[in-house]
Structure formats: C-alpha cells, structure tokens
Amino acid sequence: MALLEVENLTVSFPTGDGVVRAVRGVSFSVEPGQTLGIVGESGSGKTVLTQTLLGLTPGAVITGKAVFEGTDLLQLSQGQMREVRGARIAVIFQDPLTSLHPLYRVGWQISEMIRAHDKNVTKKQAAARAVELLGRVGIPHPAQRVNDYPHQFSGGMRQRAMIAMALSLSPRMIIADEPTTALDATVQAQILDLLLNLQRESDTALIMITHDLGVVADIADNVMVMYAGRAAEKGSKQDIFYRQHHPYTKGLLESIPNSSAASERLRPIPGMPPSLINLPSGCKFHPRCTYVMDRCVTEEPDLRQIHDFSHLSACWLPAAATGVGGDAEHQRAEAVAEGRTGAAVEVAEVIAASPEVAS
Amino acid sequence: MTDESPAAFMTGAMPGGDDVLVRVENLVKYFPVRTAGFVRRTVGNVQAVDGVSLAIPRGKTLGLVGETGSGKSTLARCVAGLLPVTSGKVTFDGHDITNLSRHRMQPFRREIQMIFQDPYGSLNPRRRVGAIIGDPFAIHKTVPAGERKRKVQELMERVGLNPEHYNRFPAEFSGGQRQRIGVARALALRPKLIICDEPVSALDVSIQAQVLNLLADLQRDYGLTYLFIAHDLEVVRHVSDSVTVMYLGRVAESGPKELVYDTPRHPYTAALLSAAPAADPDAAASRQRIILTGDIPSPIDPPSGCRFHPRCPKAQELCSQQDPPLEVKAGDAAAHLTACHFPVEAGENLAAEAAARR
Numbered sequence: 001m002a003l004l005e006v007e008n009l010t011v012s013f014p015t016g017d018g019v020v021r022a023v024r025g026v027s028f029s030v031e032p033g034q035t036l037g038i039v040g041e042s043g044s045g046k047t048v049l050t051q052t053l054l055g056l057t058p059g060a061v062i063t064g065k066a067v068f069e070g071t072d073l074l075q076l077s078q079g080q081m082r083e084v085r086g087a088r089i090a091v092i093f094q095d096p097l098t099s100l101h102p103l104y105r106v107g108w109q110i111s112e113m114i115r116a117h118d119k120n121v122t123k124k125q126a127a128a129r130a131v132e133l134l135g136r137v138g139i140p141h142p143a144q145r146v147n148d149y150p151h152q153f154s155g156g157m158r159q160r161a162m163i164a165m166a167l168s169l170s171p172r173m174i175i176a177d178e179p180t181t182a183l184d185a186t187v188q189a190q191i192l193d194l195l196l197n198l199q200r201e202s203d204t205a206l207i208m209i210t211h212d213l214g215v216v217a218d219i220a221d222n223v224m225v226m227y228a229g230r231a232a233e234k235g236s237k238q239d240i241f242y243r244q245h246h247p248y249t250k251g252l253l254e255s256i257p258n259s260s261a262a263s264e265r266l267r268p269i270p271g272m273p274p275s276l277i278n279l280p281s282g283c284k285f286h287p288r289c290t291y292v293m294d295r296c297v298t299e300e301p302d303l304r305q306i307h308d309f310s311h312l313s314a315c316w317l318p319a320a321a322t323g324v325g326g327d328a329e330h331q332r333a334e335a336v337a338e339g340r341t342g343a344a345v346e347v348a349e350v351i352a353a354s355p356e357v358a359s
Numbered sequence: 360m361t362d363e364s365p366a367a368f369m370t371g372a373m374p375g376g377d378d379v380l381v382r383v384e385n386l387v388k389y390f391p392v393r394t395a396g397f398v399r400r401t402v403g404n405v406q407a408v409d410g411v412s413l414a415i416p417r418g419k420t421l422g423l424v425g426e427t428g429s430g431k432s433t434l435a436r437c438v439a440g441l442l443p444v445t446s447g448k449v450t451f452d453g454h455d456i457t458n459l460s461r462h463r464m465q466p467f468r469r470e471i472q473m474i475f476q477d478p479y480g481s482l483n484p485r486r487r488v489g490a491i492i493g494d495p496f497a498i499h500k501t502v503p504a505g506e507r508k509r510k511v512q513e514l515m516e517r518v519g520l521n522p523e524h525y526n527r528f529p530a531e532f533s534g535g536q537r538q539r540i541g542v543a544r545a546l547a548l549r550p551k552l553i554i555c556d557e558p559v560s561a562l563d564v565s566i567q568a569q570v571l572n573l574l575a576d577l578q579r580d581y582g583l584t585y586l587f588i589a590h591d592l593e594v595v596r597h598v599s600d601s602v603t604v605m606y607l608g609r610v611a612e613s614g615p616k617e618l619v620y621d622t623p624r625h626p627y628t629a630a631l632l633s634a635a636p637a638a639d640p641d642a643a644a645s646r647q648r649i650i651l652t653g654d655i656p657s658p659i660d661p662p663s664g665c666r667f668h669p670r671c672p673k674a675q676e677l678c679s680q681q682d683p684p685l686e687v688k689a690g691d692a693a694a695h696l697t698a699c700h701f702p703v704e705a706g707e708n709l710a711a712e713a714a715a716r717r
Binding site for chain 1: 533564566567569571593597637648650653655
C-alpha cells in the first residue's frame with residue numbers, strides 16, 4: 001500500500017473577489033523511498049496542495065481524502081495534526097532565512113523540535129542529537145556551529161540546518177517546497193546530493209515541489225505537472241521528459257533554453273496562466289494551447305491513460321500524439337547515444353509534425 | 360599572445376572586429392568596512408570587484424556568470440556609472456566615463472540603460488505605467504510633453520503591451536508584463552548599451568522565454584549591445600556571444616561561449632556547468648556532478664593566492680601562494696582566457712577528484 005494516497009483533493013479559498021479555486025480534484029500516491037516531483041508555474045496550486053496535507057491552509061474549503069499511513073490527514077484535529085507534522089511528515093521550505101527564528105541559536109531550534117514531540121528526551125540528549133544531525137547534513141565543526149545564530153550561517157548552511165531539523169524525528173515522508181530555488185548552482189548541487197543520500201539511507205518518501213524542470217530531471221522518480229489547480233500530466237520521469245503527451249508539458253520543456261538549440265529562438269507558451277477566480281471554460285489550458293480543438297473549449301478533459309497505466313494525461317489529443325514509438329523515440333535514442341542533452345525538444349518537434357496531431 | 364598580460368590582451372583587438380562599445384580595464388571596487396560610533400575608522404574593505412577587465416563588441420551580448428557574492432552586479436553598476444569606481448577605467452564608445460561628474464555623465468546615461476531583476480521592486484506602485492515609461496523623455500527632455508503619450512504608446516506596442524493600458528498601475532500587470540514595462544523604459548531613449556541584471560530570474564519558465572525572445576528581437580532591430588547578468592547558465596548560453604565567469608570579484612574564465620561551455624578550463628567553470636541541472640533525465644543520470652565543498656568565502660577577507668583554492672578539487676601548494684594571471688592557456692584559442700595554475704585538461708575526471716577530496 002502506498003504511504004500517502006491523495007484522492008480527488010479540492011481546495012478553495014472564499015475571498016471578497018470570489019472563490020479562489022486553488023486545487024481542483026488532484027489525486028496521487030507516494031511510495032516509501034520514492035520521489036515525486038510536482039512541477040508547475042506560480043499559481044498552479046502546487047504549494048497549496050502540499051500545505052493542505054499538513055493542515056497549513058486555515059480558512060480553506062477542503063474536500064477529498066489524503067490517507068497517510070492509514071489515517072486521513074484531512075480529518076485530523078489540530079492537536080492530532082501537530083503530532084504528525086514534523087514527526088511523521090517533515091517540511092523543508094524555500095527560504096531558509098525566514099523559516100529559522102533569527103533570535104534563537106540553530107542548535108536550540110533543532111532540539112526544541114525534538115523535545116516538542118518527545119517529552120522524555122532530556123535537554124542534554126536533544127542538544128547532543130542536534131550536533132549529530134548537523135554533522136550528518138555536512139556542516140563543518142557541528143559542535144561549535146550548533147551555538148550559532150541563523151544569520152551566522154550562509155544560505156546553503158541554513159538550508160542544511162532546515163534539512164537537519166526535518167530529519168530530527170526520522171520522518172516517513174519529507175515535503176520539500178522549492179528547497180534549492182534561493183541557492184546558487186554549486187550549493188544547489190550539494191543540497192540535492194545530500195537529499196538523495198539521506199533518502200537512500202532511510203527509505204524516506206520525498207515530495208519535491210519545484211518550478212525547475214532540471215531539478216526534477218535530476219532527482220524525481222515520478223512527476224506530476226500541474227496547471228491551474230489540476231494535474232495536466234502524470235507519469236514516470238521518462239514519460240514526462242521523453243514521451244510527454246500534454247501540450248502544456250511540451251510547452252514547458254520547449255521554453256527552457258538548452259544547448260542543442262543554443263542560438264535558436266525560444267518557443268514560449270503564449271499568454272499567461274489564468275486567474276484562479278475566473279477560470280476559462282473547458283480545458284483550462286485551451287486559451288494558450290497550440291493544438292486547441294473545438295472540444296477543448298467546452299469540455300474539460302480528465303486524466304486518462306496514455307499507452308501504459310502509469311502515464312496519464314488530461315488532454316483530448318489522441319494517445320498517438322506522444323513520442324512513444326516511431327521517429328520521436330528513435331530521435332531521442334540517437335541524441336542520448338551521442339551524449340546530447342535536450343532531446344526532449346527534438347522529440348516534441350517530431351510530435352508536432354506527426355499526422356495524428358495535425359488532423 | 361600568451362606572453363602578453365591579460366589587460367593588454369583585452370584592450371587589443373577583440374575577435375570579430377575592433378568595434379568595441381564598452382571596455383573595462385582593471386576595474387576595482389572596494390566598499391570600506393567602518394567601525395560603529397563617532398570616529399568611523401575603516402577596518403577593512405569588501406573587495407567586491409578586484410581587477411576585472413572585459414570588452415563588449417558593438418551589437419553583441421556578453422554574459423556575466425557567477426554566484427551570489429561574485430561581484431557581477433557591482434561590476435554592472437560601475438559600468439553604468441551608478442557607483443564610483445575605486446580604480447581602473449571604463450571606456451564607453453571611445454570616451455573615458457570613469458567617475459565622471461553628474462553633469463558630464465548625463466549624456467552617457469541616455470546611452471546606457473538598465474533592466475533590473477525584480478519587476479515588482481523596480482516600478483513605483485503609485486505611478487501609472489505611462490508615466491513610468493515616459494520618465495526618461497521628461498528627464499532628458501528629448502520629447503516635448505505633447506508628444507509623450509504617443510511615443511510611450513509606440514514603445515508599449517513594441518514590447519508587446521497593450522497601448523490602451525497606458526493609465527494602469529503596475530499592480531494590474533503580471534510579472535512578465537512588468538518586466539516588459541522595465542524593457543520599454545530602458546528602451547525609451549534609444550540606448551546603445553542595455554545592462555540586464557538577472558532580467559528573467561523572477562519569471563516562470565514560459566514567461567521567461569517570452570522576455571528572452573523580446574530582448575533578442577530588440578537587439579536585432581536596434582543593434583543593441585547587452586551586458587547580460589544571470590546565474591542561470593542555460594539562459595546565458597542562449598543569449599550570449601561571449602561569456603565571462605566571475606568568482607569572488609575576479610574573472611575566472613572568459614571567452615566565446617562555445618569555448619567556455621564546451622571546453623571549460625577553470626575548475627570553477629567546470630563545477631558550475633556540471634552543477635546546473637539539465638531538463639533531461641538521461642543526461643542527468645549519466646553526468647557526473649562536481650560537488651564543491653563549502654560556500655563562497657567572504658569578500659572582506661578573500662583567500663590568498665587563487666581565490667578559488669579552498670574549494671578547488673585541483674588545488675595545490677602553489678594555488679594558495681600565487682594569484683594566477685588571466686591568460687590564454689596552452690592549446691586554447693586566443694580569445695579564451697583562464698586564470699588558473701592547473702587548468703582542466705580534456706578527458707579529465709574532475710568529479711572523481713572532487714569526490715576524493717571531500
């Protein structure tokens with residue numbers, strides 16, 4: 001059984017301007033030791049989705065189910081949730097400076113976390129554990145640095161401290177919300193490396209929320225692409241990068257500058273993401289979609305299977321519009337053999353030219 | 360060419376013609392660190408930029424890459440004349456514009472414009488978009504008040520904004536549209552050089568591509584020269600003709616983009632390139648990341664010798680003692696400069712060396 005099973009989750013916020021429909025019927029599951037990457041642009045609902053799981057969206061109207069280790073997270077009282085949050089499910093936020101308290105020593109903040117969940121641990125034991133954790137996440141001289149304040153840490157070290165805190169109670173699942181977005185490339189590589197190693201050691205499940213497709217390509221096993229509060233496409237990393245079906249996924253991949261098309265014009269997705277208060281009719285992506293058909297304007301497609309059972313796409317295009325089989329796959333294999341990156345773009349080109357899509 | 364000093368090289372002919380619009384020679388910018396209290400003694404310097412030389416040919420784009428604290432934004436501000444220079448020389452279009460007085464700088468301000476990173480912070484929320492874009496006309500008195508609205512609307516149209524939105528406030532626009540407003544404002548006086556300081560970092564990928572295409576179109580149509588700063592290596596590769604990699608106030612490596620990206624010689628460049636995540640799972644799986652240890656050191660007290668040596672997988676005794684000059688390394692093209700005692704050789708496995716040192 002999956003560790004976390006989310007079923008048809010909807011989250012909306014009533015506001016003075018109207019109802020903000022942030023998440024509209026999302027289902028997914030996460031297995032122990034696996035990494036799920038949730039990708040989407042600002043306003044796609046990816047952060048609201050995970051914060052709802054942790055009871056961090058007060059005032060929201062929530063429906064659906066989120067079963068974690070046999071209990072529905074959405075039915076928990078605040079007190080019960082407090083026992084799960086941090087201990088069973090840990091969170092790492094984007095901005096490590098604002099998520100650490102500036103007036104308390106880093107070590108104290110980690111030991112407080114430990115003692116808040118287990119009153120039997122003495123202060124001394126908790127402090128020793130904090131030193132051990134800081135050492136584990138690669139902070140040099142942890143015995144001294146444990147007494148530093150957050151401002152004495154660099155950005156990368158703060159994020160390491162946040163990870164140490166997340167690990168302190170050996171959670172079964174870690175939700176990382178854009179954990180490396182505020183960091184430089186070389187530090188980002190360090191943090192991703194650290195997360196992967198820790199996950200391998202303890203079989204923890206990881207939900208990685210990011211807008212950076214590069215990060216997803218690096219560490220995710222499965223990927224869910226979100227658009228306007230819904231899953232546009234779900235599948236394995238290979239499905240999403242090499243056999244993507246949904247035009248939004250294709251558009252995202254084509255928008256990234258990459259080496260194989262270094263001086264070419266980029267192919268951005270036209271237009272802007274819709275307002276979540278005033279959503280377009282039918283498929284929410286249709287105003288920006290290059291493959292739009294009559295049906296897209298009136299009917300919203302549900303996720304359906306594309307070729308194999310784990311690859312799902314919410315799009316009316318025929319399944320043949322993916323890069324599975326034929327020229328597209330061949331082209332990809334060739335590019336990989338030659339060691340070129342960015343094969344996805346070429347694949348997408350072949351898809352666009354294929355007769356199934358044109359008809 | 361190898362025996363010439365890098366500064367002499369950079370001031371010489373650039374590949375692809377002599378028509379250099381901007382030349383920076385040995386630029387140094389220190390920010391003094393003072394004690395608190397009444398007598399504010401200077402106790403040190405933040406050595407933000409420490410002896411940087413570069414040249415940008417007219418109509419081309421120079422990409423400036425580096426992490427937080429590498430001094431790339433400070434360098435850009437010195438070039439734009441927004442910060443006084445500690446020492447060194449900035450030449451623009453044949454004129455020495457280093458530390459000019461306000462008055463004498465005025466004509467050059469028209470020709471050098473900036474686009475900033477944060478499209479939220481760089482537009483006054485209480486002023487209408489038309490007024491924001493029209494400001495340069497009013498300040499430099501190039502367009503009479505009566506014609507301003509028409510001119511501004513032309514600009515808005517050019518950068519892909521609806522001219523009817525002339526009277527709206529910045530809050531009514533999305534991030535990408537705001538960045539277009541910033542571009543329109545920078546374009547108003549028909550500058551020769553636009554300094555783009557992380558212009559797309561705050562934008563979503565699909566919007567980022569729209570703005571990058573716009574910048575490319577404008578360069579083609581108006582013959583603009585760009586100094587393009589970004590930490591996203593793929594973005595820099597996409598827009599640039601040549602690339603300069605900075606580390607802690609110094610140039611680590613510079614040259615035509617193909618050479619720097621395909622055959623990096625400085626271990627820092629190699630590490631940076633290997634660290635950048637590519638949106639391609641197979642490539643990500645087969646690639647070996649060079650994981651550097653530690654963070655970028657403080658520019659108040661930079662390491663001795665080569666500034667990269669405490670984090671460098673190839674560092675030896677010499678690196679901590681002697682500062683490597685920026686020069687052409689054996690076997691490299693004349694335009695490809697590297698500041699390293701032990702440059703990366705073809706086929707070298709730097710990832711393994713880095714892992715062995717950790």
